[in-house]
Amino acid sequence: MVAAVDRGNYPVISFHPEDGDTLEWYPSVAAARCGEIVFGFDAAQKQGADGWDVLRAFKRRLGTIGPDERVEIGDLRPTALELLTGFLSALRLDLLARSNLRVKRNEKLQAMISVPANSNSNQRFITLEAFRRAGFDVRGMMNEPSAAGIEYAHHLASGGASKRATLVVYDLGGGTFDSSVINLVERDHEALASEGIAKLGGDDFDIVLLNLALKASGLSEVPDAALVKLLEECRHKKESLHPNTRRITIDLGLGVEGAGEVTVAVSVFYDECRPLIESTIEAMESVMEKSAREAGLDLRESAVYLVGGSSDLPLVARSLKEKYGKQVRRSPYPHAATAIGLAIAADTEAGYKLRERFTRHFGVWREWDDGRQIAFDPLFEKNTPLPLKGEQPLLRVRRYAPIHNVGHFRYLECSRLDQAGQPQGDLAPWDEILFPFDPALRDAENLKDTSISHARNHNHVVEEVYSCDHNGVIEVEIRDADNGFSRRYTLRRK
Numbered sequence: 001m002v003a004a005v006d007r008g009n010y011p012v013i014s015f016h017p018e019d020g021d022t023l024e025w026y027p028s029v030a031a032a033r034c035g036e037i038v039f040g041f042d043a044a045q046k047q048g049a050d051g052w053d054v055l056r057a058f059k060r061r062l063g064t065i066g067p068d069e070r071v072e073i074g075d076l077r078p079t080a081l082e083l084l085t086g087f088l089s090a091l092r093l094d095l096l097a098r099s100n101l102r103v104k105r106n107e108k109l110q111a112m113i114s115v116p117a118n119s120n121s122n123q124r125f126i127t128l129e130a131f132r133r134a135g136f137d138v139r140g141m142m143n144e145p146s147a148a149g150i151e152y153a154h155h156l157a158s159g160g161a162s163k164r165a166t167l168v169v170y171d172l173g174g175g176t177f178d179s180s181v182i183n184l185v186e187r188d189h190e191a192l193a194s195e196g197i198a199k200l201g202g203d204d205f206d207i208v209l210l211n212l213a214l215k216a217s218g219l220s221e222v223p224d225a226a227l228v229k230l231l232e233e234c235r236h237k238k239e240s241l242h243p244n245t246r247r248i249t250i251d252l253g254l255g256v257e258g259a260g261e262v263t264v265a266v267s268v269f270y271d272e273c274r275p276l277i278e279s280t281i282e283a284m285e286s287v288m289e290k291s292a293r294e295a296g297l298d299l300r301e302s303a304v305y306l307v308g309g310s311s312d313l314p315l316v317a318r319s320l321k322e323k324y325g326k327q328v329r330r331s332p333y334p335h336a337a338t339a340i341g342l343a344i345a346a347d348t349e350a351g352y353k354l355r356e357r358f359t360r361h362f363g364v365w366r367e368w369d370d371g372r373q374i375a376f377d378p379l380f381e382k383n384t385p386l387p388l389k390g391e392q393p394l395l396r397v398r399r400y401a402p403i404h405n406v407g408h409f410r411y412l413e414c415s416r417l418d419q420a421g422q423p424q425g426d427l428a429p430w431d432e433i434l435f436p437f438d439p440a441l442r443d444a445e446n447l448k449d450t451s452i453s454h455a456r457n458h459n460h461v462v463e464e465v466y467s468c469d470h471n472g473v474i475e476v477e478i479r480d481a482d483n484g485f486s487r488r489y490t491l492r493r494k
Contacts, residue, residue, distance in 0.1 A: 001025055001339035002091075004101060008350075010343040012336045014100045017041040025335065026091055028174075030055045030083065032074030039090035041098070048229040048255070056228075057175045057203050058083065059116075062123045064198075064428075066492055081126055081133075088134035111136040112346035114338055117143040117171075117178040117359055118196025120413050120428055122492050124472045139346055140389050141471045143356055145169035145180035146191050147341030148307040150352050151331065153184050154344050166291075166302045170284055170320065171338070172310040175201040179284035181291040181299070189354045192295055193383055195287040196359075200276060202238070202310030208272045209234040209264065213250040216262040226255030241266065243314045270315045277319050294383075306330040307337040356386045360426075361417055362474065365410045376412065376422050379466050386470055393467040399481070402462050405438040406452045407478070411491055431491050435478045437462060442485060 001024070002013040015023050020041075031043035033052045046052040053074035061071065067081040078086070096105050103109065113136075115127050124141065131138050148169050156165065171178040178196040182189055210230055214222065222230070233254050241248070245266050252259035288299050304320060304327045311317065311334050320328045331337040344350050363378040379396045387393055411430035414423035434447040437460075441450060460482040468474045479486030 001336045002095065002099075002101075003336060003339040003343040005343050005347045006102075008347075010340045010347075012333070012339060013095065015041070015094060016098050016100070018098075019045065026094065028057065028059065028087070030058065030073060030087060032076050035075060037073065037076055037078070037086065039087045040094055042090070047232060048225050050225070054228050058087075060175045060199055062119075062126055066122060067126045067129070081130055084126060084130035085133045088130050088136070092135050108137050109135070110139050110346070112139050112342040113141045114144045114147050114342055115141065116173075116176045116196055116198070117145050117180050117191075117194035118176070118198055119143075120360055122413075122428070122430070125490070125492055128471055128473065142342070142345065142354055143178070143180065143191065143194060143359075144173070144338045145171045145178045145194065145307075146182060146189070146354055146356060147339075147345060148305065148331065148337040149180070149182040149184065149189060149191075149341065150344050150354065151307075151333070151337045151341035152303075152305050153187075153189065153352070154341075154350070155332070156184075166297055166299060168284065168288055168299060168302050168304045170280070170304055170306050170308075170311065172280060172306075172308040172316060173201050174309060175199070175203050177201060177280045177283065177308075179280075179287050181287055181297075181302075183295075183297075187350075187352045189352065190385070191354070191356050192291045192297075193287045194357065194359045195283045195290075197280065197283055200280065201308075202235070202313070204276055205238055205273055205310065205313060206231050206234045208276075209238055209248065209250070209269055212264045212269060212272065213252060213262050216264060217252055217259060219252070219256065219259060222256060229255040239309075239312065241314055243318075245314075273313070273315055274319070277316055281319065281323065300327075302327065304328045307334050309335040353388060355388055356470075356472070358382050358384045358386065358472070360413045360415055360428075361423070362413050362430075363411070363423075365412065376417075378417065378421065380468055380474070382416070386468065386472060389470045391470065393469045396466040398464040398466075399461060401460070402437040403454055404452055405436075405441065405454075406447055406450055407433075407435040407437050407462070408452060409433040409435065409476075409478075431489065433476075433478070433489055435462075435487060437480075439480075439483075439485070 003010050012024050027040050027044040029043040030039050031046035031052045031054045047054050055073045065080050068079050070077040070079055071083050095101050113131055115124055128141055149167050165184045167182045167184055169180045177200045180194040181192045183192055237248050248264045249261050251261050291297055292299055304324050345352050358380050361378050361382045362380045363376050365374055366377045368375050410432050413428040415425035418424045436442045460480055463479050463481045465477045474491045477486055477488045
């Protein structure tokens with residue numbers, strides 16, 4: 001979804017593909033065949049076509065792979081960064097040539113962009129770098145629920161309501177779920193806490209519906225090309241549901257010749273989807289409890305704000321209203337709330353400011369007690385506030401006398417720490433860096449084959465300076481404090 005800043009208005013951009021109806025969304029699809037790769041509308045047209053390999057929902061993959069890790073599509077293996085850059089380059093061209101955005105073809109496009117709140121720093125780096133490589137002038141990046149919170153506050157203020165509130169955002173998209181508690185004080189916002197599920201969204205509901213349809217038909221084996229077509233059929237039928245729908249008819253003949261139509265009871269479909277929705281509510285309640293405990297907030301009267309395209313599923317609103325009643329409010333633009341919020345945030349005249357927080361713990365493994373123990377050193381702890389744009393980056397400094405000839409830095413990100421401060425929950429290994437403490441090794445091109453040994457005779461001090469900017473991107477400079485020798489690294493997930 002894309003929204004623009006237009007003299008105090010924030011219209012959602014419409015796309016006009018040559019074949020098909022005008023759409024207010026851009027397909028997150030890539031397709032490849034015989035060395036050729038296409039994206040967006042061009043890729044969507046290849047779904048189910050002979051010889052074409054189609055990749056959907058690749059935003060999920062960005063949370064689990066590094067920028068240089070390769071993604072297989074057809075006979076091609078682009079890196080994650082190359083894949084996303086190609087997609088965003090196609091988006092930029094189609095904004096200029098296939099949309100109602102009033103802009104000259106060679107005009108620079110400024111962009112405010114978003115990522116899921118549960119994104120790790122690696123995913124943030126890939127997204128930010130891909131937008132830049134695709135030719136966008138990136139003005140900033142924020143979490144999706146935070147952007148939706150700005151859309152809510154703008155709507156609230158325009159209605160003359162209170163300018164102070166605490167908002168719980170429930171954001172269920174196509175591939176991810178996020179929830180954030182946001183403190184709204186006029187135009188100064190602060191994300192107090194965030195939680196999410198990296199692999200849960202509307203795509204999972206499509207799979208549930210398809211499995212039920214295939215079970216009803218007795219089909220056991222379906223070619224991959226047919227599955228793509230049938231998933232699209234299930235998505236369309238799911239998005240057509242309204243509160244009074246009782247049965248869903250799926251045309252399996254669109255993918256499997258002669259298969260015909262099958263009918264799935266909505267109640268059966270909802271029974272299968274309910275555990276997924278309950279897991280999102282549990283994640284939301286976790287972040288609410290944390291905010292109430294740490295910030296002393298009473299969230300019993302706070303609005304629970306539904307955004308994201310998959311919140312359209314009637315069962316979602318019904319499940320939330322059963323628990324929270326009148327607290328539940330649905331965005332008038334659930335599909336576009338994030339995009340509209342980003343546009344408002346990009347508009348300097350609107351005057352909104354947002355302070356985000358770390359959504360995970362980030363640190364490095366270290367040796368203690370002369371190498372007899374390994375312990376985790378948390379450099380940036382979960383829920384640490386990020387700097388605002390224009391502010392100085394967050395800094396963390398470690399200073400010590402090394403006891404080895406080579407420093408081996410192994411970075412890690414995790415969702416929680418145990419009582420002893422050791423990583424627990426969702427763990428994500430990051431870069432490993434080898435730094436020459438011994439001056440005699442500083443001209444070596446590759447330290448991987450160097451034997452690491454104790455070297456207590458080095459009478460110098462090493463300093464690690466970590467910085468984190470307003471986008472959550474982390475860099476480190478490791479330097480010898482005695483002679484000034486240093487190296488700088490942008491840290492990424494493996």
